[in-house]
Structures are given as C-alpha cells and as structure tokens.
Amino acid sequence: MNFSDIQQAHERIAPYIHRTPVLTSSSINAMAGCELHFKCENFQKIGAFKIRGGMNAALSLTAAELERGLATHSSGNHAQAIAYAARILGVKAYIVMPENSPSVKINAVKGYGAEVTFCAPNQVARESALREILDRTGAAFVHPYDDERVITGQATCAKELIEDAGPFDAVIAPVGGGGLMSGTCLATRALLPEARIYAGEPEGASDAWHSLRAGKVEKAPYVDTIADGLLTTLSERTFGIISSHVADVLLVSEDEIKAALRLVYERMKIVVEPSCVVPLAAILRNKPLFEGQKVGLILTGGNVDLGRLAQYY
C-alpha cells in the first residue's frame, strides 16, 4: 500500500461519503495546553468512519463479484458500513452477528436491508456461520480491519484531516483492530513525514501497547472497557504497519475516558462514542508530550445509546 492507493480510494469513495468537518474548542485547548483539531467522523454516513473502508472494499470488487453481495461478521459500526454500502450499490449484504448483540445495533443493520445471521457469541461460531454464507452465496467477505482495501479506505480520514487543517506536529487516533490506525499511519507518513503518530488505547484492551513492547502481536492481559469499539486485537498486518510508524501507544484508564467524554459533550456539544475520546484522554494524561503543539485527532463515531452513556456521567 502506498499513497497513490489512498488517493485512488479517496476518489472512489468521495461520491458516497461526507467530507466531515474539523472542529476546535478553545476551552479544551486551554486545558490540554496545545492546539487540537478534531476530525468529526461522528457526522459521517452511518455515524462512523467505517463506511470509508467498507465502501472502498465494495467499490474495489469487479462487477461480477459485487453482484454476489457483501458479507462480514461484526456487531459494531463495520456491520452498518457493509450493510449501507450494499444498499447504496444495490446488492445484498449478509451480516453475521452474535446472538447477544444489542437490539439497537441489529435494527440499524436490518434497517439498511441486510440479511442478519445470528451465531453463538464466540469466534468459532462466527467463522463457521460466515463460511456457510460465503459457500452458499459467493458473497465477497470484507474483514473489519485485516484487509488492504479497508485500510486504504480508513486512511482517507487522516488525509482529509491533514489537507483541511494541517500541518500537524502530531496525529493521534484510537486503536482497536488497527484498521483506522494503520490507515492513519500511512496517510500521515506520506503527507507529514516529520509528524509524530500516536495511538490511544484503553488500559482495559491494551493489546497494541503490549504488542509494541513485545515486538509481536500479543493479546491484552484483560479486556474490560466502555470503549466498546476498541475490543478487537491487532492482526499481523495492522501490527506491522503500526509498529513501523507510531511513536507510542498511549494508555488511558476508564475514568480518564469518562472525563474526556464529558468534556466533548459539554464543551463541543457533539455526540460521540466512548471509543472516540480515547485519544483526547491520552493527550490530557500526557500533556508534556504535546505542549504548545498543533495536533490532529480523529473522533471516530457517534453511535451510542444515550441512556447507557448517562451511566458514565
């Protein structure tokens, strides 16, 4: 993957996505001691950046492949991205979801017209359900993050951020499975060779932090965080990209996530998911690293149940 792949992805998906705004907050800047530029993917189609990768993967298929539909396993924003991309392109979407998924997410995916297959909430059941669908339908599988088409699609987010508000001294995004983070690394390194790149990660899902230190993919020692978009684990592919480019993975506690969430709601007046604010929490915990600098952050999405959110408040 090189920058021309990202440029092509951007041209491919531009008609289907929003060029989301970059917002600033003088009061948050005053607290952080640096100049923060927030790329607001909560305003993106489907309410999250995931449509970039999903749409790029779909548009990279041949007409014959696309005609057989799209398939994935996900209980989160990637499921919505694939369902939405399929609807826009007029093909079928087959989504495998754990049977204990929240009904609000199931309804969102069904609302886009996708065919949902439920499975037991474990990896084996998920993969076998997906395999059965692929064999039966010939649909194209789009992995949530371990896929070059997805990574170059997600890279368009940092590309827009840098084009619209850069240059930056540092760029930071959250890391889960590493699709967005890998794309952020590739776009930032191409456009701003000198900028430092950071990943923000919850202490309660710290596989990237451990992997970076071990020099190989490692699991998190425990998984427990309200940042439910970041529960997944790096793949060899995303680990390879991220470990080559990031200055560090910065960990944050649950209380720091909640405090950052309150800040974004109260000061910026926008609706964001807990996963979103992990980079802001990381900056507030590591102020000397960013002091006086111009920093680009990606706010990844806004698909959150407000009733649940109030519990963190």
Add this chain to the structure above:
Amino acid sequence: MNFSDIQQAHERIAPYIHRTPVLTSSSINAMAGCELHFKCENFQKIGAFKIRGGMNAALSLTAAELERGLATHSSGNHAQAIAYAARILGVKAYIVMPENSPSVKINAVKGYGAEVTFCAPNQVARESALREILDRTGAAFVHPYDDERVITGQATCAKELIEDAGPFDAVIAPVGGGGLMSGTCLATRALLPEARIYAGEPEGASDAWHSLRAGKVEKAPYVDTIADGLLTTLSERTFGIISSHVADVLLVSEDEIKAALRLVYERMKIVVEPSCVVPLAAILRNKPLFEGQKVGLILTGGNVDLGRLAQYY
C-alpha cells in the same frame, strides 16, 4: 426597531460571537417531508444564542455606564451570557439567581467570574435583590428578553440563518419570553417579506398560544415542561412584535419534545437542550403545513445535563 438596528447590532457583536453553522439531515428531511436547515446555536459562545442579545446590550452602553458593570436576574443561559460579556469587556457582572438553581448553572456563572447573589425562588425576592444591587453598584440592568438591545441582538441569529442558507418558505423558532422570537420576526420579515414565521411552544408553557388567541398577554394555564428554557412569559413588547408577524404558535406535547430530542441526538449527533427541539417537534406534528417546503429552524442551545437528559430517553 428596524433592520438597520439589527445590522448595527450584528456589526457590534460579530467580533465576539461565532457565526454558527447551518446543518441539514437527509434522514430527518425524509421523515418531515420538507427541507430543514438547522441554525446550530448550541455551538455558540456559552453554548446558546443568548450571548448575542447580552453582548449587544453591553456594547450599546456608554463607556461610563459599562464601567459600573452589568446586572441581571436569571438561572439560565442569559445569566451566563451576561457573565461572559462582562468578563470579555473587563467589567463586573452581578447575577441574581434563585437559591434552588442547579449547582452546574451556578458554577458556570461563577466560572465566568460573576458575583452571584442568591434569593428566594419567587419574583418579589428576585426583583428586590436586583434593586438592591442596582442601587449599590450603579450597574446596568439587562433584562433577559424585554429589552430592545437584547431583541435586536437575538435577531442576528435569524439574519445569519437566512444569509447563509436562505431563502426559506418558513422560519420557526421556540418561544419563551419572546426575545429570540421577536428578533426572528424582525429579521425574517425584513429579509424575506413573503416567508411564514412560526413559533414553537410546549403545551406545558402555552402562554404565547393563549396570548395570540386572546389578543393580549395571557398566562399559561399550567406550567410543566422539560423545555426549561421556555418557562418565561411574553412581555407586552414581545407580544406586540410576535402577534404582528407570526402565522401561528404551534404547540407540542412532552412526548413529542422527547421524540424530537432523540432524533436530533441520533441523526444529527449534536448535543441540544430540550427547548431547542420544540420547533422540530412542531413541524413533525404539522407536516402538511411544511410539505415540500424549505424551512429554517433555530436550535437555540446545548447547555444540558446529560444525566438528566437520559431520563427522557
């Protein structure tokens, strides 16, 4: 008050306020059956449009008057507006607040450096506390809405909305004491002589609806609504302006307010106060009035306790 007063107010306050964005939502348009343009004053300084009127009143004072400070009584966004205006202009602010005001609002006002005087939660105590302050300090009283300087300041909001996204077939704003609504009438009538102007009002604070029908200022038969920015009653001045210009006052129920609130959070991903969404609720209740039309709405502010909001969810 004529349009040149509004233009002068706009020039006066422009250096101190945000020209807030006008957002649209294709999914809400599909539900409403018309094309809605939301003026997002939740992104305004202090989180609400009230800074427009407060700042215009402050900047209309002579240097000698201003030096003695600003005073008002309010437990809401107007208190923050006066406190913020005073801080920006380097003078003192004296705010009378009911002793049962939420601590979050008291802290916001104190955070801007204002001197807060508590009073018993009734009109007599409030006015006597204010009178004592005015006598002692010589500060300038800025009424929350019954003041031409405040009304022309609030009028700049509809002026921006029309300049940035107009023309419109109809313009709608919420009505409480009528400062914003009066300003909206004056600006809209000047810029769009043919446009229909509506006020949205909760059934549980329906003084404007009853006043319009009675042809004189009337109290609401009962007051009980989550739209806590709309509890106040029209003055003779605001009634005179509003009754001359609005096509109608459209009432909405509490359930309709809650449903509109959910829509704005889920579809637009922005944080707004319950009072904000009364116009949207009114449109959804009266779809035939707006069918196929282009409509400008004012979202008035975003100062809301999310914990409390979740109760409406």
